Amino acid sequence: MLISELDTPALLIDLDIMERNLAKVAAYAKKHDLRLRPHTKTHKIPALARRQLELGAAGITVAKTTEAEVMLKAGPADLLIAYPVVGAAKLERLRALAEKTHVTVALDSLEAARMIADAGIRAGILVEVDVGLGRMGVTPDQATLLVEEIIRLPRVEWRGVAFYPGHVKDPNNEQEIAQLQTAILELVDRFVAMRIPAPIVSGGSTPLLWHSHRFDGLNEIRPGTYIFNDRNTWAGGACARQDCAATMMATVVSVQGGRMMIDGGSKTFSSDKLSTGGPGFGEIVGAPGALFHKMNEEHGYVDISKAERGFAVGDRVSVLMNHVCTAVNMQERIYGIRGDEVVETWVVEGRGKLQ
């Protein structure tokens, strides 16, 4: 099928770019002896998780137990649920998952660890440590105390620590990088001093992806967005413009003077702004001066008063999205393309798996 035969809005993945992105991160992780456990929340497609495993990923990461169930189809030998598993229904799902593969859960409380142990589930535990973002995670002091208690619980096995340095936006900020390095090493040293060295020290974030090897002590990374990349990845410096594999093809449905509407809004792209704070909800590719400045649920407002080209009802445009993960999550299918052709149609099987 040709791309031109697809209905819009349609989320397209340039397969050559995607394969290059996958290979590049796989080679980087191998070169620096970092375990690669890609976060599949970006694509939510088992076939793509399988591709990541084929290229050497040590396992995969998911956020929720329902997502994990979908990702079992990729046959991961090792599955990290990077999120506490709290509540009876989720624990039942975790039990079934743990019977099928090697499962590890990241959490930050004794309550959450005890729920798993009390349910009699054999799972690994990573203790989540807050290195500055202020999201999940205990302090390094609390981490050692928590690990001491987890070690005493039956069935669950402590496997290490996890953190997410989402607060460090600029890898060239040497002061922030040095602070993060100190935090990681102090954490690692605490466990060495206790004679229970952490087997897994799992961290990283998209802006720091290519700097992961600079952190002594870190031995695992969990990148997600790198498979496709998006405007945020680009703005954050972790990829170049030509590494962005995903675009949304949309149709112009109205042109009135200096403005046009495209057939996608917050239900197609998500309302996510650029994480660096720049304007707009996406770049209209090949139309310098056009500004995709506002959205309703199904309307994308594009100011074309300063655009270098004109538009007519029925034209198709390509939009480089701010945040591909939230956009993919709203699609029933996404499409892999090469040149003018659609060569893959993937059902987003993990879409809406929120529990």
Added chain:
Amino acid sequence: MLISELDTPALLIDLDIMERNLAKVAAYAKKHDLRLRPHTKTHKIPALARRQLELGAAGITVAKTTEAEVMLKAGPADLLIAYPVVGAAKLERLRALAEKTHVTVALDSLEAARMIADAGIRAGILVEVDVGLGRMGVTPDQATLLVEEIIRLPRVEWRGVAFYPGHVKDPNNEQEIAQLQTAILELVDRFVAMRIPAPIVSGGSTPLLWHSHRFDGLNEIRPGTYIFNDRNTWAGGACARQDCAATMMATVVSVQGGRMMIDGGSKTFSSDKLSTGGPGFGEIVGAPGALFHKMNEEHGYVDISKAERGFAVGDRVSVLMNHVCTAVNMQERIYGIRGDEVVETWVVEGRGKLQ
């Protein structure tokens, strides 16, 4: 089933409030002789569209042709696609829809009207007029010219005008209300003067819902959110707190000092802020002082440093959402509740129908 047996996050609808909301708008429309054509984008569930029709709605409204296909199950005698139908695949869907029920399309260009006529589809047309929002819509001057051309097209039938005064946020702003009234009457008068009076004059928005009868010339309204209401509806003054039927039940997965995380972020609630510009992504019900101030995809950050109650891992909270339409669109199912019981489980059949 009891609510406590549901897994989280779960979007709950209080059925008594929903029924009261439905009855109230139905009675209002009847009293003021306004055709009620509810926009089903809020719920995306055929069973709820059927309920709206049972209560006297003259037809239903959808945004997209794929949504329309889903809503055929509700058996609407009249279906408005309040959006231009542009592109071959959509026109094929429109053709099939038009063979099954009475279909009308709102559009704002001769190109879009001609596509329908050229495809040989029997459909009604509403011409969309911009009354100030700057989204879709021709000017009143252009509207008469466009209608004159549409009337000459084969098969399609001009049925009137549609507008969306989304720019008027405050129904107590008498100047804005007067301007809107003038715009509507001038538009209506133009067609009367041309001896082609518009059978349908369709307008309204959520903040103006209960003021629709004040606009002479208006004879149809297309409200959507009123079935559930949300924080936006409440903030905009179109409902009271006790008219909000929808809440998201979430679980506390982490508590660290003055902050906690709940098991839903932008993939559960959407990233929509309060349309009036207030802080936060939702109100944590029954916890004054708690502020749901930030989100990642699966994490909801709640500042509880000033909350009047404490929280522990495993607690369940109820969140009054900013924007229920975008949240519903990400759920696989939503639940109708009465007291402690889940009495309805609805699959969100129109979820992700973006084309």
